[in-house]
Amino acid sequence: MRPETEALVVIDIQNDFCPGGALAVAGGDEIIAGVNALMKDFQVRVLTQDWHPADHSSFAANHPGAAPFSLAQMPYGPQVLWPAHCVQGTDGAAFHPGLATDPADLIIRKGFRSAIDSYSAFFENDRTTPTGLEGYLRSRGVSQLTLVGLATDFCVAYSAVDAARLGFGVTVLEGACRAIDLDGSLAAARQAMSGAGVTLA
Ligand code: VGL
Numbered sequence: 001m002r003p004e005t006e007a008l009v010v011i012d013i014q015n016d017f018c019p020g021g022a023l024a025v026a027g028g029d030e031i032i033a034g035v036n037a038l039m040k041d042f043q044v045r046v047l048t049q050d051w052h053p054a055d056h057s058s059f060a061a062n063h064p065g066a067a068p069f070s071l072a073q074m075p076y077g078p079q080v081l082w083p084a085h086c087v088q089g090t091d092g093a094a095f096h097p098g099l100a101t102d103p104a105d106l107i108i109r110k111g112f113r114s115a116i117d118s119y120s121a122f123f124e125n126d127r128t129t130p131t132g133l134e135g136y137l138r139s140r141g142v143s144q145l146t147l148v149g150l151a152t153d154f155c156v157a158y159s160a161v162d163a164a165r166l167g168f169g170v171t172v173l174e175g176a177c178r179a180i181d182l183d184g185s186l187a188a189a190r191q192a193m194s195g196a197g198v199t200l201a
């Protein structure tokens, strides 16, 4: 059993990111058994849930004429426009039925403001608006994080880099993650994580 100073953070294992979902990540469901097993090793376990309103500005459908996976300029910087996914209250936004959610101490929702996306579990995509997760972990005395989930190159990587920047020790278990890999995004994400001091295991 890991000490109480260590937390497992499970990123976005939701139906829409698994095969058959609106923004399916190849092999997204393959990691679930391993993640469930890993949860038994940790005393602090956090799940994140991508949780968008239907009018969310990261959805291509909300930008007339824009194609899914194209880039838009937002006030906070460039933003990939995604197929509509993880709409609040829909089956796509629910956790995959195979994921053991009962062991979770905290479920943190993100991306619930229409005007701004939030890949990271710590900050929205302006990299400054906090989700509250940092305070939760610090007040529980957590200093080391292990990250797993979907997708390696977006929500996992942004969470890992932010966590390292906040001073947490961070390990990403790549075998318990799967990537979208849009135009080299996986290689870029791995480089960003390594550069931030994240351990890729
Ligand atoms: C994610 C794209 C859009 C993720 C979430 O969980 O990696 N990617 N929303």
Ligand code: ZN
Binding pocket: 050, 051, 052, 058, 085, 086, 111
């Ligand atoms: Zn999203």
